[in-house]
Amino acid sequence: MPVARCHHCGEPVAGAGRQAGADGHAYCCEGCEAAAAWIEQSDLGSYYRLRSAAANRVQAEALDLESWDRQELLDEHSRAVEGGREIVLLTDGMRCAACAWLIDRALAREDGVLDTTANAVTGRIRIAWDPARARLSALLRRLAMLGYRPYLATGEAREQARLSERRRWLLRLGVAGLGSLQAMMLAEALYLDVNSTMPAPTRDLFRWLTFLVSTPVVFYSGWPFLAGMARELRARHLGMDTLIAGSTLLAYFASLVETIRGGTHVWYDAAVMFVFLLLAARMLEQRARNVATAQVDALARARPVFAVRERADGSRESVPPSALEGGDVVRIAAGETVPADGVLLDGEAMFEEALLTGESRPVHRRPGETVYAGTTCRERPARLRVTATGSATRLSQLAALVDQAQNHRPPLARMADRVGRRFVAVLLVLAVAVYAGWRMYAPERAFEVTLALLVVSCPCALSLSVPAVLAAAHGALARLGVLSTRPEALDTLARATDIVFDKTGTLSDGKPARASVAVYAGLDAEAAVAVAAALEKDSRHPIAAAFADVPPRMQAQAVVARPGLGVEGEVECRHWRLGRADWAAARADDGGVWLGDGQRALARFTLSEHPRDDAAATVQALRAAGLRVHLASGDAEAPVARLAQALGIDDARARQSPEDKLARVRALQAEGRIVAMVGDGLNDAPVLAGADVSVAMGEGAPLAQHAADLVTTGPSLLRIADAVRVARLSRRLVRQNLLWSAGYNLLAVPLAAAGLVTPWIAALGMAVSSLVVTLNALRLARDDRKLAA
Amino acid sequence: MNILLMLLPISLVLLGLAIAAFAWAVRKGQFDDLDTPALDILDDAPPGPGARRAPAPREGGDGP
Numbered sequence: 001m002p003v004a005r006c007h008h009c010g011e012p013v014a015g016a017g018r019q020a021g022a023d024g025h026a027y028c029c030e031g032c033e034a035a036a037a038w039i040e041q042s043d044l045g046s047y048y049r050l051r052s053a054a055a056n057r058v059q060a061e062a063l064d065l066e067s068w069d070r071q072e073l074l075d076e077h078s079r080a081v082e083g084g085r086e087i088v089l090l091t092d093g094m095r096c097a098a099c100a101w102l103i104d105r106a107l108a109r110e111d112g113v114l115d116t117t118a119n120a121v122t123g124r125i126r127i128a129w130d131p132a133r134a135r136l137s138a139l140l141r142r143l144a145m146l147g148y149r150p151y152l153a154t155g156e157a158r159e160q161a162r163l164s165e166r167r168r169w170l171l172r173l174g175v176a177g178l179g180s181l182q183a184m185m186l187a188e189a190l191y192l193d194v195n196s197t198m199p200a201p202t203r204d205l206f207r208w209l210t211f212l213v214s215t216p217v218v219f220y221s222g223w224p225f226l227a228g229m230a231r232e233l234r235a236r237h238l239g240m241d242t243l244i245a246g247s248t249l250l251a252y253f254a255s256l257v258e259t260i261r262g263g264t265h266v267w268y269d270a271a272v273m274f275v276f277l278l279l280a281a282r283m284l285e286q287r288a289r290n291v292a293t294a295q296v297d298a299l300a301r302a303r304p305v306f307a308v309r310e311r312a313d314g315s316r317e318s319v320p321p322s323a324l325e326g327g328d329v330v331r332i333a334a335g336e337t338v339p340a341d342g343v344l345l346d347g348e349a350m351f352e353e354a355l356l357t358g359e360s361r362p363v364h365r366r367p368g369e370t371v372y373a374g375t376t377c378r379e380r381p382a383r384l385r386v387t388a389t390g391s392a393t394r395l396s397q398l399a400a401l402v403d404q405a406q407n408h409r410p411p412l413a414r415m416a417d418r419v420g421r422r423f424v425a426v427l428l429v430l431a432v433a434v435y436a437g438w439r440m441y442a443p444e445r446a447f448e449v450t451l452a453l454l455v456v457s458c459p460c461a462l463s464l465s466v467p468a469v470l471a472a473a474h475g476a477l478a479r480l481g482v483l484s485t486r487p488e489a490l491d492t493l494a495r496a497t498d499i500v501f502d503k504t505g506t507l508s509d510g511k512p513a514r515a516s517v518a519v520y521a522g523l524d525a526e527a528a529v530a531v532a533a534a535l536e537k538d539s540r541h542p543i544a545a546a547f548a549d550v551p552p553r554m555q556a557q558a559v560v561a562r563p564g565l566g567v568e569g570e571v572e573c574r575h576w577r578l579g580r581a582d583w584a585a586a587r588a589d590d591g592g593v594w595l596g597d598g599q600r601a602l603a604r605f606t607l608s609e610h611p612r613d614d615a616a617a618t619v620q621a622l623r624a625a626g627l628r629v630h631l632a633s634g635d636a637e638a639p640v641a642r643l644a645q646a647l648g649i650d651d652a653r654a655r656q657s658p659e660d661k662l663a664r665v666r667a668l669q670a671e672g673r674i675v676a677m678v679g680d681g682l683n684d685a686p687v688l689a690g691a692d693v694s695v696a697m698g699e700g701a702p703l704a705q706h707a708a709d710l711v712t713t714g715p716s717l718l719r720i721a722d723a724v725r726v727a728r729l730s731r732r733l734v735r736q737n738l739l740w741s742a743g744y745n746l747l748a749v750p751l752a753a754a755g756l757v758t759p760w761i762a763a764l765g766m767a768v769s770s771l772v773v774t775l776n777a778l779r780l781a782r783d784d785r786k787l788a789a
Numbered sequence: 790m791n792i793l794l795m796l797l798p799i800s801l802v803l804l805g806l807a808i809a810a811f812a813w814a815v816r817k818g819q820f821d822d823l824d825t826p827a828l829d830i831l832d833d834a835p836p837g838p839g840a841r842r843a844p845a846p847r848e849g850g851d852g853p
Contacts, residue, residue, distance in 0.1 A: 050828050097824035104825065119822045167815050174811040182804050202793070209797060213804065 008032035009147070010054030031058030035146050039102070042109060047102045056093030056147040065137040065144065067306035067318055074136070077152060079160075084114050084130035088159040089140075091148040094120045099148070106146060110139055124153060173283055176221035176276040179213055180269075186210045187269035200262065207259045210268040217272040218252050221279055238421040243462065246424065248274055250454055263448070270766055274464075277774065281467040284475065307339035308332070310383070321389070328386045332377040340373050341393045342384030349382040351375040379561065423745075427457055434753045445755060453752040456762035457745050461769035465737030468777035473730035476780055482695075482712050482723040489709035492693040493724060494731035495674050499622055500630040502661060502679035502687055506697060507615045507631070507643060507717070512546040512607040519603045528603035530554055532595055534571050535578045546593075546607050566593075608639060611646050614718045619647045621721035625728075628673075632661045661687040678720060679708075695720055726780075733780055737773045744769050 005011065007025035009032050027033040035058045039047055067073065078087035094100060100118035103125060107116040112134025117126045125148075127139060140150045153159050186206050193203070219226070225248065228241025251271035258266050306318040310329040321339040324330065329345070332338055338351070350362040353375045362378040365371055371384060373393040388394075431450055438446035473490055477483065484490060501507055517525045533550035559569035566579015577584035578595050581604075585596030595603040619629050631652040633640045644652030653664065665687060668675050677691035688694040688708055696708035712719045748765055751757050757765075814820065 046831070050831055097828055100822070100825040101828045117818070117822055118825065120824055121822075163821070166821075167818075170815050170820055171812055174815065175808055178804060178807050178811065182800065185800070205793075205797075209801070213801075 006032050006057075007048075008036045008055050009057040011057055028057065031145075031147070034058070038145065039106075042106070044102060044105050047098055050101060051098035052096045055099070056149075058145070058147040065140045065150075068137045068140055068150070069135050070306070070318075072320055073152075073306075074131075081114075081128050084112075084128055084132075086126065086128040087136065088124055088126050088153045090123050090151040090153045091125060091143065092123065092151070093148045094118065094123050096120055102146065103143065103148060106142055107139060110134060110142060113139065124159075125150075169283055172221040172223070173276075173279050176217050176272070176279050179217035179221070180272040180276040182213045183210050183217070183269050183272045186213065187266075190266070204259070204262065207255075207266050207268075210266065211256060211259060214252065214268040214272045217275055218248055222248055222275040224282075225275070225278070238424050243424055244274075244278055254454070265762075267766070274770070277464065277770075278467055281464070281471040284471040324386050324389045326386055326389065330384050330386060331381060332384065333381050334377055334379055336377055338371055338373050338375050338377060338384065340384075340386045340390075341388040341395075342371055342386045344369050344371050345383040345385055347380075347382075349380060350378040351382075352378050423462060427454070430749070430753070438755070442755075449752070449755045452755075452757045452762045453749065456748045456752045456757050456765050461744065461766075461773045462738070462741040464770050465741055465773045465777075466734055468774050469730050469733045469737065469780065472733075472777045472780040473726055476726050476730075477723060480722045480726065481716065481719050482710055482726075484710045486709045489693055490727045490730055492674065493676060493710065494727035496627065496676040496693060496724070498628045498630060498668050498673045499676045499678065499720075500632055500661075500665060500668075500691070501649075502632055502677055506678055507619075507647060508611050513610055514546050515606045515608040517603060517605055520601050523602045525603070528595055528605075531571050531576055532578050532593075532603075532605065535559060535567050535569050535576060546605070608642070611643055612717055614716055616647050618717040618721050619649060621718070622724065625721065625724055627676075627724070630664070630668075632656045632664055658687055662690050665690050676724075695723070730780055733777060737776055740772060740776070741769065 005026070006028035009028060011028050025036065027036065032055075035055075039045060074085060074087075077089075078085045080086075091103075094103070097120050100120040103118040104116050107113050107125075107127060112130045112132075114128040114130060115126075116128070118124075125143070127136075129136065129139060143150055186209055189206055190198075190203065190210075222245065225241050225245040229245035232238060232242045248271050251267040251274070255266035255268045255271070257263070307321045307324055308316050308318050308331045309324065310316055310331060316331060324340050330339060330342065344365050344367050346367060348364065348366050349371075351365055351371055352362045353372065370387070371382070372395060373388075374395040431454055434453055435446055435450040438449050470490065474484060477490075514529070517528060519525050519528055529547070529550055530553045533547040534554040534556040536544040536547045537556065554571050557570045559567055561567050562579065562583070565583040566577060568575065568577040568579075570576070575597055576595060577598050579593065581587040581592065581594045581601075584598065585594040585601035585604075586599050587594070587601055593605040593607060594601055595605070622629055628651070629649050631640065631644055631649050633652070633654055634656055637654040640652050640654035644650075653660070656664070665675050665677065669692070674693075675691045677688055677694040679688055679694065679696060688696070693710070694708040695710045695712065697712055710723060712723075744765070748757065752762065
């Protein structure tokens with residue numbers, strides 16, 4: 001029987017599933033069915049045609065959104081606009097542009113909404129509404145009903161700053177583009193005057209006009225480079241920006257001097273083109289990286305909107321989490337996020353610590369144990385006595401630790417920076433020497449020759465060579481589904497010699513499967529599985545996944561989930577318990593899942609995790625690329641050994657603490673290896689930060705992604721192998737570009753120094769060398785398509 | 790070559806206009822979302838009865 005998939009969210013429909021009568025589609029839950037029904041009813045059915053990724057599963061439990069209407073929240077996170085207020089919020093379910101389309105349409109239908117914009121790239125929704133006609137919570141309920149759970153964004157001020165920063169960059173690029181067009185057009189007239197027949201006044205008019213047009217391009221559009229140069233000069237570290245700004249200013253001021261002097265040639269066009277191309281390359285690269293960070297960053301910092309505090313007399317009040325103090329008692333409803341670190345009171349509870357560990361399986365906490373802010377309360381409500389709030393919480397400390405570790409990572413001197421630094425220094429010395437030499441030999445040609453030397457040497461090609469490749473590489477990576485959050489990540493990934501998978505969960509699919517069944521007391525294995533499947537059928541517990549493939553044969557009645565123990569219920573008039581050995585079968589807990597009636601054991605299930613489908617292929621591809629593959633897992637010996645054997649990993653270590661893993665990475669580094677780390681949990685933050693380059697899986701903990709250099713957008717492991725390939729290709733292209741620039745300079749500089757290069761040949765050489773470098777970088781995009789096909 | 794004296798200022802004025810138009814479009818947020826408007830054209834279903842049109846026209850602003 002083919003597995004039916006939910007029409008709305010695409011998840012497999014468990015068991016018999018629910019078939020909607022009206023449209024004949026299968027749905028996994030009531031939430032999805034209601035969302036789909038509303039979408040069809042509102043004439044938004046095109047959503048299903050337009051989308052390129054399945055929707056989020058709609059959470060069945062109703063969210064408490066009332067607190068969004070509170071004045072404190074609106075004051076901090078929204079601003080007054082004409083006719084109402086405006087808020088920017090985050091959501092985690094926007095997976096493609098169609099989601100943004102749906103949100104726009106759905107909200108526009110609500111009464112009192114003035115304007116909305118949803119952006120799938122950044123995961124942000126901007127809503128302007130009229131508080132007199134609509135409550136924010138009502139609008140958010142509509143979003144939640146469609147499966148988009150709202151989160152608070154980082155605050156009004158930061159959101160505005162982010163937006164205006166982006167607009168400023170766009171404006172700079174636009175001015176550079178339009179200005180260069182004009183400057184090129186005017187320069188064309190001067191270029192076409194090959195025989196110098198143009199009267200000097202006309203020629204000067206053209207030159208002054210070009211000067212006028214290029215000034216805003218060099219100083220407004222090129223400002224980021226100029227500011228960068230100022231920063232680098234202050235830090236006494238010649239870098240890429242110095243090279244870029246230096247060559248722009250050189251071409252610009254040399255042209256100005258020539259214009260005033262009435263010299264033979266000007267290079268305004270080179271200056272503006274250069275600014276435009278570099279700005280475009282930098283924007284493309286930044287955009288690719290912003291996509292990676294915008295969502296991850298904000299979700300990682302997401303906090304609950306309100307906390308429910310218990311007053312001394314037992315009554316409740318909801319307060320902003322920032323108002324909590326140590327010693328307060330807070331209540332957390334099932335499904336809500338813990339607002340502060342605290343000690344669990346009353347009964348046992350389950351908490352999902354995915355944000356901290358990347359492990360989506362809820363963990364069990366007993367009264368007196370510490371529960372961390374950012375974890376999610378599962379199954380039933382809990383009470384906490386607050387011990388730490390705000391920046392004192394473990395979540396904040398871990399985030400700070402990650403930031404610190406990143407700042408302390410030895411800065412990789414980038415190849416182009418290294419080359420560029422020397423190049424600029426050597427060139428300046430050479431220019432002075434040549435000027436002095438010609439001054440003695442033929443004083444009237446000294447300026448012209450020095451200028452030709454500086455122009456023909458073209459630092460442009462050199463400084464373009466890396467950004468052009470980076471822009472192409474980031475584009476290629478984004479198409480593969482890998483986003484890089486730090487500029488030097490690609491370079492390091494290309495040089496990596498060893499790759500360490502930091503936990504079994506990265507290589508396995510994380511879903512338990514039945515490895516073996518042992519039966520006792522006359523029950524046959526098939527019946528035991530059927531009973532267990534019936535009991536777990538409607539359970540949301542992860543263990544239920546191990547029985548999801550069993551066709552439903554029996555019905556279970558009066559099923560009750562016992563948090564931390566298992567489930568019990570009636571199947572075919574018998575009472576069953578499924579769960580921990582001591583509870584279900586009165587035996588010592590051994591980690592297996594037992595079926596019994598409370599006294600007697602009837603069956604024991606051993607659960608294990610399968611390797612992901614693409615794990616073996618990935619390991620093989622990585623090894624084929626010359627990388628040594630390691631596995632360092634915190635799990636027990638047996639499952640780690642089994643996984644390593646199945647995938648053919650020789651170096652697998654079990655029961656590794658984060659310290660052990662870090663020591664392992666350090667040992668490899670001491671051997672001179674360059675280590676790439678793949679992981680998804682934040683409890684390994686030191687390891688991720690300690691490795692030379694780290695990759696976080698897209699479905700892991702948001703904070704781990706914050707710590708990583710590269711983030712994959714989906715669960716596919718093959719992307720890691722692809723990313724290594726692209727990184728190496730781009731490194732090769734950068735090398736070729738640098739080699740070409742160096743070769744060109746070795747040829748051109750001596751000629752220019754000898755006074756053999758006329759200014760127009762210098763300008764031509766400058767343009768051609770930059771063009772060659774750019775075209776070479778574009779090969780990356782083409783090769784990538786070829787390989788992808 | 791007197792025609793140049795007229796054409797050159799005109800080209801400069803046009804350049805100024807183009808930059809002003811672009812700045813206006815950027816400030817109005819026309820470039821903030823480049824993905825969603827592309828889908829609008831694919832949606833050929835007529836707006837249902839009683840469905841209110843989105844107040845802000847969302848035609849892609851392709852600058853000058």
